[in-house]
């Protein structure tokens with residue numbers, strides 16, 4: 001039996017809650033060190049107490065006193081601010097679960113990896129914007145990156161112990177989201193409630209909107225490129241509305257390996273947390289006999305141009321990848337604040353990619369400071385362009 005010292009970044013979110021469930025159903029395997037949140041002090045304190053964490057850190061400094069008072073009378077230390085979060089993410093432990101949403105998770109991930117700590121990564125945006133830096137930081141320190149995203153977790157399972165040179169393609173499955181059968185006019189005018197109403201998965205708001213626009217799959221193509229060191233032409237996407245097969249790897253002898261499971265993130269979270277072992281999870285199990293059919297179809301790139309953007313960004317390089325992610329984060333934020341229509345999201349991203357191609361095709365972006373600065377420039381460009 002193992003017992004891992006584990007820190008959970010983004011414990012109050014959807015993935016964070018899946019992780020709490022997994023840990024609380026098998027507490028003998030985990031010793032929780034640090035837990036973090038963005039601004040929800042109440043829920044952070046509650047999770048820190050439930051998980052018997054040693055330290056809790058909230059990114060929003062204005063919530064510092066509230067967190068301290070919620071944790072008074074416990075032995076749990078309270079910390080606040082981005083710098084504290086970055087420092088605590090790098091404190092010695094066996095595994096950090098990266099489950100912050102968006103680019104904001106980049107520095108904490110780098111902090112853990114620099115210190116040689118293995119990272120179970122759900123937080124895909126830093127891999128899209130800074131994939132080369134993230135992977136290089138892990139390589140240098142010898143830290144391992146364990147994919148949590150269900151597709152990448154599936155591929156990770158299908159790749160283990162197999163000959164990488166024999167891989168023909170990795171095939172990411174996509175449910176198609178809530179708008180799979182809608183026509184373009186209705187998609188463009190979709191409301192927030194319609195966009196976040198995912199047919200198979202219950203997730204945070206940002207990734208739910210990304211799933212509706214298929215930007216989630218676009219981000220996942222780039223995520224797969226970095227995680228598995230795969231060229232763009234070996235990464236395929238297929239629509240599979242039932243979300244039973246979480247992804248596949250096809251080998252050059254004709255074998256196709258698939259990983260299946262219920263649409264429950266507790267399964268990939270548990271595998272990433274317990275790897276290389278497997279633990280029982282409180283999640284749903286797949287009832288194979290109840291499946292009447294599994295269907296597959298090609299994605300419609302006219303209705304969902306996001307996938308095209310991902311391949312373009314992979315071909316263009318890092319500046320385009322930062323742009324794709326930053327423009328999307330800003331556009332989704334604007335949509336969720338009812339400033340723009342759903343249809344405008346794709347237009348904003350396309351426009352930002354054209355701008356980056358003209359403005360910064362050869363801009364030398366290497367360090368985390370460079371990446372952060374360019375990320376901020378893209379976001380300001382987007383806000384100015386919609387005024």
Ligand code: NDP
Pocket residue numbers: 009010011012013014015016036037038039040041059099100101102104122123124125148149150201202203204205206207265
């Ligand atoms: P949620 O919005 O549910 O949770 C986000 C978490 O990040 C919360 O703990 C939130 O804290 C914290 N947070 C938000 N902003 C900041 C910030 N600026 N600094 C520090 N912490 C912050 O997101 P999800 O759990 O859905 O997604 C998390 C990541 O995992 C995303 O990158 C997503 O793409 C990826 N993912 C999610 C899946 C899912 O099923 N949900 C599946 C596969 C990947 P607070 O509660 O205080 O706001």
Ligand code: MG
Pocket residue numbers: 149150151220
């Ligand atoms: Mg996914």
